[in-house]
Amino acid sequence: MKKILKNVLLFSALIGSVNCLALPAAAVDVATANTSVMADAADVVYSGTCGAEGDNITWTYNESESTMTFSGTGSMEKYYVSRWDTDGYNNPSIVPEWLTDSRISVYQARTVVFEEGITEVGKMTDDYFGCENSQCFLEVPESVTSLDFSNVTNSLALYGLDGSWFYGFAWKSYTKGNYSKRRYVSVGTAKNPVYPTSGSCASGATWTFDYRTRELHISGSTMKKSEFPDYPYKKVIFEKDFVPPENNNSQADETNDFVFSFVLRPHRDSNVYCYPNSPFANEYEKIKTITDEEDGTLLYADIVKCNYLPDDTGICGDVNLDGKVNLLDSVLLAKAVNGSVTVNDMQKKNMDCDGSGEIDIDDVTTLMQFLVHAVDSLPLQ
Template identity: 25%
Template sequence: MKMKLWKKVLAAVTAGVLCLGSVGVSGVQNMLESVETVFTASAYVINSYDGTYGDLYYSVTDTDEVKISGCNETVESVEIPARIDGKRVTSIAKNAFYGCSDLTAITIPDSVTSFEGNAFSNLENLTAITIPDSVTSIGESAFSGCTSLTKIAIPNSVTDIGGFVFSNCTNLESITLSDHLTSVGGYTFSGCTSLSAITIPDSVTSIGQAAFSGCTSLTEITIPNSVTSMEEIIFSDCTNLADVTLSNSMTSIGEYTFSNCTSLAEITIPDSVTNIGRYAFKACTKLEKITMPNSLTSIDEYAFVDCAGLTEVVLPDGMTSVGTSAFLNCTGLKKITIPDSVTAIAGLAFENCTGLTAVTLPSGMTTIAHNTFENCTNLSEITIPDSVTSIENKAFYGTAWLAARQKENPLVIINHLLIDGSTCAGDVVIPEDVVTINIGAFNNCTALTSVVVPDSVTSIHGNAFYGCTNLTTIILPDSITNIGMLAFGDCTHLTKITIPNGMTSIDAMTFDNCVSLTEIIIPDSVTKIDYNVFKSCSDLTIYGYTGSYAETYAAEKEIPFVSLNSIVTTTTTDTTTETTTTAKQTTTEQTTTTTPEQTTTTAKQTETTVTKQTTATTTKQSTTTTAEQTTATTAKQTETTTAKQTTATTNQTTTSSAQTEPTALYGDLNLDGRVDITDAVLLNKACAGAVMLDDATKKNADCNGDSEVGSDDAVVLMQFLVHIVDKLPYQN
């Protein structure tokens, strides 16, 4: 049977086909859009049907039951019958009334048991609807966008509500839920901006993602103890929500659960909760008090970011970790108690907590992460336990505590870690008790001219002397086994340096933009030199040993190389003495060979008997200095021949096979096998033209996958680090 809705479709398609010859590609596109308009203007166009009943379209199911599948798009009110042609009407099909924008009232018989997805969605003029007790399930988005609907009751027969069921019903003020409902689906009431109150029945065990997000009129909510699972974003942007009671059966507070709940002033976390998720209370600007249970073991990144009203936090005993930026920008926070059970506080955890004045770190901590207390401008008292063996970059930058320590001594040393020397000037001798020079310790210390590093130091971290533009000399001991990335980057007046004998590799960009560097001595212990180590060092000469990796590297990079084995200097001294001791004349010829490690002497002595009682001794001494590590010594006398010393040292030659190009790890610019804030800093420098990237690094830097490196990649990398995007490369 030909139906009138298909006449509309056929007319549109026919008109388009007849015009193909004259309208071109754009005309075809417009024709297709007109067909799409016909399909979307009426709900029934995407469903087949078997007959009509007044303004309704229906189909007959395999069980000989009737499903309402569409209606006349101009109808204003509809009464659905319990039977059509003697068959029971049991369901409303997907999209059945979608687009019937003039519909204001619907009567549903008690024969209907289910509403499929989008059954009544976007009925903008529908003001009321009664759901019969026969209905057991309501499909996804069934009433979404019914902006004139003000109240609705879900009968106790309903056990399941799909996601988005009442989303964006902006005038929905009250709703009664079924006492047998077991779950509230994701986004069920999202955007119901007029909903001021709702009671969740004890039958509910789970609440889906963003179920009440954007309910800006909701002022209070009680989650029954039956609820064991709450997904993320549930109450996000409920800006008037002030009173919350949580279930004591839930184990975690999901990501963004209360983010931007700007009226929430106080909350008690139940004893069952072990984790507070990312951004859980983000920008709850009026939150002053939060009670945390002893069951809590971890607070994830950004959990309380921008909670400017928070004044005091007591972390419970048993808690083990605080995530990245967990309390970032909590400017009103004056006191925080951290138990000894906490072993890890991630980077930026308390950054910009300008009201914080004192903090005692737990005795079990070993690492203070980067930027942990950065710009806590009033933080003047910090107790650091002896257990701390690592303090990362800018952990205390901008604090009153650091300023006071710098005033006492420009070399700030904590637990044998030199964490800051940025206010030093002139010639600096680092004390003997220092073991590590921290990342960025002397960063941009432009008044620094020379540094002597003691042999207690074993590691110089990345960026340690970055931007020390007037540093001309630094003496490094052989105790150093590691020098980090960009350690001497932009030291534009550094002229020469000797790599310690304990080093086996030189990290990427270590001497980047050291434009005055002309000489570097590299020991044969070095078997790896990473990328861009000597970038912009155009006048550099490498001094090393024949057959070493340094020689191979110099040849590959076309850098002048001087072998230390071939440097020779000779001096000769003649001395004559006369004595009256014997009737023999002795002539001694002595040659001394000196190496950096050993001096040996070769002597050839001849005695001749003469008739005179005067002995004349003539000595001719030649000294040859060479960098060669192999020496040989012999001695010969006419009367007695004795091999006094023979020493042989075998030259050591290390070869390195050509490196293969690594597989791309997007975001890992420093090629250390991980992606972190250091990579973001490097990428920003590259975008600003401060550093140059080689091909391998460019591949990793392409964070948005467009085969180019630019500011868009820097933005994507930062989004990845703060978990706005979850993988790289990320294409928007």
């Protein structure tokens, strides 16, 4: 009896141990199955071809990432969808392949990427994107030299290389077009920029361009308006040695049309800079003082703007560094002497009006004497 009971207990223990061993195995299988499903969902990718005749371009749509990528070399098919095109084309509709692919139930691309090697995109439409009335992203490589997104109504963030064809195309579209909902994001500088970093013109002037600061520096003898580099600058700086071309304006008020075209607001607003007493600055000051022959009012003073850069050589008496010496400088000098304002090193250099090497009330007196023509020059000799 004891032997039978012992065998029963041993058998029960064996069954229990088998069940205990089986449970973890079953749990692993479930986890593996779930992981497999998730992996499949994350890798839902469709692809096809879309190149124009003679070219090799494929499209790949990653559904989980909402990203469409075009790869290959050459030109894209010039898709024509009648409901978007209104510019008189008579071609039959050429519907993008990804819209007719039965595997894709709903096309919802938010990011469209053209990879290096594609040279021409043609007319883009909203059918490239699947995000109506929301922000979409377009990445364009250096190799693209032709693209038209005028038929894309979505808000776009454009990503491209500074100096590439697309860089200039996007800038001109923003500044000269009507695409207020779009913005350009730099992703680096092109290896072979369409916009070189320096150059010269036939009239003799030279220029340099900095992609990082967007500063365009103009120097040298002279330059015609037609020779001015069409660059996406944020600031144009006319150096001390730059000489504006002779005036060929037909108006009788003697405004220099080259200088006037840059300082006129709001076209250039306040992104034009020059140095005090430079040839460019002298022409600018002339424009500001031109008056109406009938009533004597200033014609352009309120509609032109040019910023003065600090001159390393300095102008004695020019305390506020605006390139001129007038009553405003005497007021600021008096405040600096009594300690009510702080000034920089260049201002201190310009404040020594009596040439003593010290800044005190005597400098204020000397500056006032200069303004009323009691002394001929600054600093006092």
